[in-house]
Amino acid sequence: QVTLRESGPALVKPTQTLTLTCTFSGFSLTTNGVCVNWIRQPPGKALEWLARIDWDDDKYYNTSLKTRLTISKDTSRNQVVLTMTNMDPLDTGTYYCARIPYDGSGTHFDHWGQGTLVTVSS
Amino acid sequence: QSVLTQPPSASGTPGQRVTISCFGSSSNIGTGAVTWYQQFPGTAPRLLIYRSYDRPSGVPDRFSGSKSGTSASLAISGLQSEDEADYYCAAWDDSLNGPVFGGGTKLTVL
Numbered sequence A: 001q002v003t004l005r006e007s008g009p010a011l012v013k014p015t016q017t018l019t020l021t022c023t024f025s026g027f028s029l030t031t032n033g034v035c036v037n038w039i040r041q042p043p044g045k046a047l048e049w050l051a052r053i054d055w056d057d058d059k060y061y062n063t064s065l066k067t068r069l070t071i072s073k074d075t076s077r078n079q080v081v082l083t084m085t086n087m088d089p090l091d092t093g094t095y096y097c098a099r100i101p102y103d104g105s106g107t108h109f110d111h112w113g114q115g116t117l118v119t120v121s122s
Numbered sequence B: 001q002s003v004l005t006q007p008p009s010a011s012g013t014p015g016q017r018v019t020i021s022c023f024g025s026s027s028n029i030g031t032g033a034v035t036w037y038q039q040f041p042g043t044a045p046r047l048l049i050y051r052s053y054d055r056p057s058g059v060p061d062r063f064s065g066s067k068s069g070t071s072a073s074l075a076i077s078g079l080q081s082e083d084e085a086d087y088y089c090a091a092w093d094d095s096l097n098g099p100v101f102g103g104g105t106k107l108t109v110l
Helices: none
Strands: A003-007 A018-025 A035-041 A048-054 A059-061 A069-074 A079-084 A093-100 A116-120 B009-012 B018-023 B034-039 B046-049 B063-068 B071-076 B085-093 B098-101 B105-109
Touching (some): A003 A093, A018 A035, A018 A093, A018 A116, A035 A079, A048 A069, A059 A069, B009 B018, B018 B085, B018 B105, B034 B063, B046 B063
Parallel strands (some): B009 B105
Antiparallel strands (some): A003 A018, A018 A079, A035 A048, A035 A093, A048 A059, B018 B071, B034 B085
16 A cells, blocks of 8 residues: 655744655655655645656756755655755645656656645744 | 646536646647646545546546647546546646646536
């Protein structure tokens, strides 16, 4: 059974750095083709893809946020970590991690975490 | 402003067939597969359609996807009250080198 779970602070101050962890089970990020992504959703708004890390450690970032994002993985702990620097109130929203299976396309997010709400406020 | 364009709302009565459109460009839908997600309030999105036409196991065959050129559609036949949700399309964008989503369509079952 594939599961993903996001964890991190619920509240961060403007200009601070956000660190989110995605802990997963039921699959391995060493399997050829598997990827883990971060996607966010501001309250009442649309989904926005942030970053992706592949089984071979290739990384992809949203071009408009690239300078603020870093994604990494710890395969021994089955975790993927996302850091976002210089947080702003506009970054408030629910942050999800989601898996792409080994045979999936670049938008084939077959399993999602429940999401974690991050509020940016002083 | 989302890269993929969806109507903000759609509606239908129980039993009816409704379609939700998704318009893109040659750098995304025009060159690759489209994925559709269903999202209920307060929950994570659920994969509904992948590779433009395929359904994961567990998704009723009332849901179907199609694609033509730079646009795609999600059709829901035999509309049910539990289909009331937000629907998002997604596609890989070659220019942005990443996935892009539509703005979402809120489906109301009257």
